Amino acid sequence: MSTVAEAASCREATPPRYDVLVVGAGLHGGLAALALLDARPGLRLALVERDERPAGNHTWCFHAADVPRDVGGWFGRLPVLEWPGYRVAFPGFSRELALPYRCLTADALVAALRAVFAERPQATLLTGCAVQAVSADCVTLVDGRVLRADCVIDARGGATQDQRGGYQKFLGLEVALEADSGLDRPVLMDACLAQGPQFRFMYVLPLAPRRLLIEDTAFALTPDLDAAGCRAAIRAYAAGHGWHITQVVREESGVLPMPWRGRPPAPARPLTLGYSGGWYHPATGYSMPAALRVADLLARHGTEAVPAIQAAWHAQARQFRFGQLLNLLAFRGFRPDLMWHPFARFYRLPLATIERFYGQRSTVLDAARLLLGRPPRGFGSAWWGRDRRARACS
Ligand SMILES: Cc1cc2nc3c(=O)[nH]c(=O)nc-3n(C[C@H](O)[C@H](O)[C@H](O)COP(=O)(O)OP(=O)(O)OC[C@H]3O[C@@H](n4cnc5c(N)ncnc54)[C@H](O)[C@@H]3O)c2cc1C
Numbered sequence: 602m603s604t605v606a607e608a609a610s611c612r613e614a615t616p617p618r619y620d621v622l623v624v625g626a627g628l629h630g631g632l633a634a635l636a637l638l639d640a641r642p643g644l645r646l647a648l649v650e651r652d653e654r655p656a657g658n659h660t661w662c663f664h665a666a667d668v669p670r671d672v673g674g675w676f677g678r679l680p681v682l683e684w685p686g687y688r689v690a691f692p693g694f695s696r697e698l699a700l701p702y703r704c705l706t707a708d709a710l711v712a713a714l715r716a717v718f719a720e721r722p723q724a725t726l727l728t729g730c731a732v733q734a735v736s737a738d739c740v741t742l743v744d745g746r747v748l749r750a751d752c753v754i755d756a757r758g759g760a761t762q763d764q765r766g767g768y769q770k771f772l773g774l775e776v777a778l779e780a781d782s783g784l785d786r787p788v789l790m791d792a793c794l795a796q797g798p799q800f801r802f803m804y805v806l807p808l809a810p811r812r813l814l815i816e817d818t819a820f821a822l823t824p825d826l827d828a829a830g831c832r833a834a835i836r837a838y839a840a841g842h843g844w845h846i847t848q849v850v851r852e853e854s855g856v857l858p859m860p861w862r863g864r865p866p867a868p869a870r871p872l873t874l875g876y877s878g879g880w881y882h883p884a885t886g887y888s889m890p891a892a893l894r895v896a897d898l899l900a901r902h903g904t905e906a907v908p909a910i911q912a913a914w915h916a917q918a919r920q921f922r923f924g925q926l927l928n929l930l931a932f933r934g935f936r937p938d939l940m941w942h943p944f945a946r947f948y949r950l951p952l953a954t955i956e957r958f959y960g961q962r963s964t965v966l967d968a969a970r971l972l973l974g975r976p977p978r979g980f981g982s983a984w985w986g987r988d989r990r991a992r993a994c995s
Pocket of ligand 1: 624625626627628629630649650651652655656657658659660661662663730731732733756757758759853854855856857874875876877886887888889890
């Protein structure tokens with residue numbers, strides 16, 4: 602068995618006993634392994650990934666304030682892009698928010714993982730290795746072999762099935778431009794688009810002067826993604842801004858749950874991280890803040906981190922329910938073409954309230970700011986629309 606990152610393959614592996622087995626080298630599994638290996642260099646850890654390459658094809662953004670205070674050296678291993686803030690735009694209202702915003706690419710996560718596994722001879726990155734079953738102290742691979750460990754972490758991604766709600770679905774094109782875009786910071790939400798049967802906006806990340814990631818995003822009640830329509834809309838949006846695309850470098854897409862009912866069970870053994878463990882923000886779709894929080898706890902407490910992670914999960918459960926309530930109000934309260942109003946109102950709030958909301962750290966006062974006062978324009982329009990449709994049908 603080779604001990605260097607990605608040199609180890611499924612076939613070569615003989616099944617020794619590990620201290621920790623992490624299943625899934627995506628965002629949560631990757632950060633968990635990185636944090637554990639950095640803080641506990643002697644740990645016998647195996648990171649088991651189904652695909653040949655870890656980390657998938659993503660660009661993960663987050664607010665600088667989501668990084669835990671006094672975070673360990675593992676975070677410094679991650680090359681991240683940073684901007685001093687971002688913009689949002691709605692019909693009749695736009696704002697520049699001075700909230701430092703960061704981005705971690707899948708390539709950067711892969712590079713950090715390769716480096717840490719190369720330095721730790723007792724650690725193994727097994728790629729091209731699909732896992733069939735996970736239990737508290739062992740992992741069964743699809744070829745039938747069983748790997749054993751004192752601590753098993755399941756970070757296979759995917760949302761739990763028993764949730765009810767809407768979806769955030771998006772397709773992004775990373776494009777090379779003929780000339781500088783002129784954008785010096787991301788555009789988190791440009792809702793100045795023709796709205797139709799689903800609420801739509803564009804999200805733009807200036808990765809370099811001539812390189813943009815442009816995502817066409819929709820909030821909808823159905824998970825179907827019109828990929829061709831998104832690509833065409835992105836090209837039209839770019840053209841409308843005078844950005845001449847010379848090449849589409851990469852494409853990424855996602856359909857994320859925006860539930861208003863249901864919640865995965867509290868973490869037990871094996872420890873479930875990532876989306877399937879409920880470690881995400883139901884209203885924004887972001888899971889980076891939760892991934893950073895859990896990785897920080899793993900770095901601090903090592904294999905004894907489970908109680909601290911369970912406590913963090915219960916603290917986050919309140920924030921999760923708050924996000925679910927907002928999803929319910931947005932999807933059930935507003936007709937899709939008017940759904941931008943609550944978001945425009947949200948982005949008028951104080952910066953600290955916005956920042957804490959993204960990081961699932963809202964205070965009672967933040968919640969009051971979001972919920973109290975005059976409802977945003979269009980509230981109730983979904984009910985009226987349904988009533989009218991119901992009357993028309995009867
Ligand atoms: C395109 C896209 C962009 C996003 N952008 C952001 C963002 O900007 N900020 C943010 O906070 N969130 C973002 N999200 C949401 C969320 O943070 C990501 O989906 C994140 O990757 C979820 O992390 P995860 O570890 O749960 O799953 P993943 O990152 O998907 O990792 C799961 C890993 O497990 C592996 N795996 C699955 N099954 C098996 C198996 N049987 N055996 C072995 N390995 C297996 C997969 O191959 C994968 O590598 C984005 C989501 C998508 C889809």
